[in-house]
Amino acid sequence: xxxPLLEVKNLTTRFRTERGELTxxxxxxxxxxxxxxxxxxxxxGSGKSVTALxxxxxxxxPPGRITGGQILFEGQDLLKLSDAQMRDIRGDRIAxxxxxxxxxxxxxxxxxxxxxxxxxxxxxxxxxxxxxxAKGLLEKVRIPDxxxxxxxxxxxxxxxxxxxxxxxxxxxxxxxxxxxxxxxxALDVTxxxxxxxxxxxxxxxxxxxxxxxxxxxxxxxxxxxxxxVMYGGRIVEQAEAGALYAHPRHPYTRGxxxxxxxxxxxxxxxxxxxxxxxxxxxxxxxxxxxxxxCQHADAACSASRPLLRELEPGHxxxxxxxxxxxxxxxxxx
Amino acid sequence: xxxTQALLQVDNLKVHFPLPGAGLLRRSAGxxxxxxxxxxxxxxxxxxxxxxxxxxxxxxxxxAVLRMQPVTSGRILFEGADITAQQARTGTFRRRMQMVYQDxxxxxxxxxxxxxxxxEPLQVxxxxxxxxxxxxxxxxxxxxxGLLPDMADRYPHEFSGGQRQRIGIARALALEPSLIICDxxxxxxxxxxxxxxxxxxxELQERLGLAYLFIAHDLAVVRHLSHxxxxxxxxxxxxxxxxxxxxxxxxxxxxxxxxxxVPVADPVVERARQRxxxxxxxxxxxxxxxxxxxxxxxxxxxxxxxxxxxxxxDLGQGRAVxxxxxxxxxxxxxxxxxxxxxxxxx
Numbered sequence: 001x002x003x004p005l006l007e008v009k010n011l012t013t014r015f016r017t018e019r020g021e022l023t024x025x026x027x028x029x030x031x032x033x034x035x036x037x038x039x040x041x042x043x044x045g046s047g048k049s050v051t052a053l054x055x056x057x058x059x060x061x062p063p064g065r066i067t068g069g070q071i072l073f074e075g076q077d078l079l080k081l082s083d084a085q086m087r088d089i090r091g092d093r094i095a096x097x098x099x100x101x102x103x104x105x106x107x108x109x110x111x112x113x114x115x116x117x118x119x120x121x122x123x124x125x126x127x128x129x130x131x132x133x134a135k136g137l138l139e140k141v142r143i144p145d146x147x148x149x150x151x152x153x154x155x156x157x158x159x160x161x162x163x164x165x166x167x168x169x170x171x172x173x174x175x176x177x178x179x180x181x182x183x184x185x186a187l188d189v190t191x192x193x194x195x196x197x198x199x200x201x202x203x204x205x206x207x208x209x210x211x212x213x214x215x216x217x218x219x220x221x222x223x224x225x226x227x228x229v230m231y232g233g234r235i236v237e238q239a240e241a242g243a244l245y246a247h248p249r250h251p252y253t254r255g256x257x258x259x260x261x262x263x264x265x266x267x268x269x270x271x272x273x274x275x276x277x278x279x280x281x282x283x284x285x286x287x288x289x290x291x292x293x294c295q296h297a298d299a300a301c302s303a304s305r306p307l308l309r310e311l312e313p314g315h316x317x318x319x320x321x322x323x324x325x326x327x328x329x330x331x332x333x
Numbered sequence: 334x335x336x337t338q339a340l341l342q343v344d345n346l347k348v349h350f351p352l353p354g355a356g357l358l359r360r361s362a363g364x365x366x367x368x369x370x371x372x373x374x375x376x377x378x379x380x381x382x383x384x385x386x387x388x389x390x391x392x393x394x395x396x397a398v399l400r401m402q403p404v405t406s407g408r409i410l411f412e413g414a415d416i417t418a419q420q421a422r423t424g425t426f427r428r429r430m431q432m433v434y435q436d437x438x439x440x441x442x443x444x445x446x447x448x449x450x451x452x453e454p455l456q457v458x459x460x461x462x463x464x465x466x467x468x469x470x471x472x473x474x475x476x477x478x479g480l481l482p483d484m485a486d487r488y489p490h491e492f493s494g495g496q497r498q499r500i501g502i503a504r505a506l507a508l509e510p511s512l513i514i515c516d517x518x519x520x521x522x523x524x525x526x527x528x529x530x531x532x533x534x535x536e537l538q539e540r541l542g543l544a545y546l547f548i549a550h551d552l553a554v555v556r557h558l559s560h561x562x563x564x565x566x567x568x569x570x571x572x573x574x575x576x577x578x579x580x581x582x583x584x585x586x587x588x589x590x591x592x593x594x595v596p597v598a599d600p601v602v603e604r605a606r607q608r609x610x611x612x613x614x615x616x617x618x619x620x621x622x623x624x625x626x627x628x629x630x631x632x633x634x635x636x637x638x639x640x641x642x643x644x645x646x647d648l649g650q651g652r653a654v655x656x657x658x659x660x661x662x663x664x665x666x667x668x669x670x671x672x673x674x675x676x677x678x679x
Binding site: 043044158159160161188189190191192193194197215216217218219220221222223241242245246255256257259260261262263264265270271272273274275277278 | 386387493495523524525526527528529531532535550552553554556557580590591592593594595596597598599600601602603608610611612614615
């Protein structure tokens with residue numbers, strides 16, 4: 001792997017809640033190389049969105065706080081920057097695309113103004129020129145009739161067009177890193193394919209790295225180069241996408257893959273659900289967060305949390321029993 | 334085709350929502366044709382999947398069948414009786430037709446105990462006279478959906494999303510229906526929980542011979558649960574077929590595009606797939622395009638698609654498609670792509 005653009009080391013984000021302090025992101029480390037797509041997958045409460053917000057330093061404080069770790073972006077620790085310095089980076093070298101295009105666009109500003117704003121702000125470009133850039137960006141995200149669209153309002157746009165606008169805004173200053181948090185969850189499936197294809201194509205063109213946060217294992221398979229699987233605030237497995245799907249090592253990853261129906265699975269086969277519920281972050285078990293739902297769990301699993309370690313070159317897993325599981329797999333094959 | 338009488342038969346169903354017009358007389362300025370001529374049938378013990386993107390009319394169709402939505406025209410036959418004129422509140426058919434909703438949080442009254450949520454349908458129909466039998470029935474229903482009988486005295490907030498959906502299913506089962514309309518019953522649940530509810534639905538069908546009208550946008554879940562599948566677009570069924578026919582060789586370009594858009598959780602399969610990407614988004618149901626409603630996005634649209642509205646043509650073997658490429662005169666050159674390579678038999 002080439003030198004990483006972003007290197008996250010031992011990131012920990014905690015929230016103070018009525019029910020006590022909880023650790024939403026717990027000792028998370030990963031890196032992203034230029035031009036690569038890293039998918040962070042997990043269910044609700046796994047910590048994937050809080051990880052994204054932590055990278056942007058957008059955790060509301062109080063109740064949240066990044067309590068430890070480093071976020072090295074182009075070698076510079078973002079956690080050491082002042083708020084003003086961070087504002088210079090946000091929307092310029094790191095851009096974010098949110099899940100809800102409806103609520104993340106300002107309804108009282110024209111689309112053109114919202115796309116031109118980061119260009120004006122970060123590039124100190126006069127508005128007239130910034131509008132020209134905005135027009136080019138709208139064309140780039142394939143919104144037809146871009147020149148006249150600049151003067152329209154978000155409410156006149158469909159969901160897909162709003163998300164295209166969000167992408168245009170994100171691309172405005174040619175960021176090195178784009179973080180997309182469930183960018184297509186609110187959209188229909190044919191539009192989802194259009195938007196993700198577009199995002200992927202544009203990152204390929206500009207060489208930007210993409211962090212794609214999603215719960216959809218199909219989307220990950222189609223678009224990601226690397227995958228980090230989160231559960232209970234931690235990364236439980238991390239690998240190159242092909243390796244993760246071909247040889248999932250963590251029981252949670254394997255459970256997820258067995259529990260989803262696929263378009264190409266043999267029909268009529270029963271799904272194998274993961275028993276139980278996702279964990280409550282305020283009441284995590286002392287050992288492995290997945291232990292209460294894991295068929296391989298034993299005393300060791302409830303006693304101590306397994307560390308993420310390299311199982312094979314480039315394939316990390318956090319499980320006390322990956323040897324036993326391997327034996328189990330080869331037996332089944 | 335000679336066939337046994339269907340449990341549910343819907344003929345040329347139309348549900349239009351008139352729009353109040355401007356001006357003094359407030360004359361109607363047209364109508365949103367949410368459901369515009371939909372026909373299908375569903376047999377006892379079977380599942381019909383109803384799929385399509387938002388605004389295609391799938392949920393409205395479900396509500397119309399339940400008689401919770403006034404019907405503009407058409408006919409709904411259930412267990413041999415015409416229920417088009419009946420109403421949800423008073424219709425006697427409602428003991429035999431129930432609904433499971435999408436949102437397990439919004440669809441259960443937070444101030445009612447599970448016992449009362451599950452028992453309410455029995456109370457409404459006066460089946461709670463014998464207290465002992467009534468309590469046994471509730472305990473039995475909870476067990477049926479995989480909950481513990483002693484959970485009956487808890488409130489909904491004490492349950493997770495998956496468990497709440499089970500409560501919703503137990504409530505739907507209380508009156509021993511023959512048909513359950515499921516509107517996106519798993520889409521609000523976490524991925525690892527969806528399979529639990531899907532399996533409960535499957536087991537109940539096998540055990541109790543239930544029929545499901547399964548409304549969903551997730552094509553993989555629909556494939557997993559359905560015997561037959563109808564694809565809707567802008568108020569119409571564009572293709573209806575047996576599950577295997579539809580997923581192996583979709584005929585309508587929209588079905589092809591829809592299936593093609595769904596990613597498969599396997600990078601190897603994804604790389605090898607041929608994909609059909611349609612442009613644009615679903616047009617407004619207020620002004621559906623003339624001719625074939627899909628022509629504005631169809632990669633195979635021809636001149637006549639812009640003017641002639643294709644009828645749903647019966648191709649035999651329970652398969653029908655509404656497309657000029659198929660069934661009509663001069664239907665040559667139709668392209669049929671396998672959406673995903675057939676899994677190799679182990």
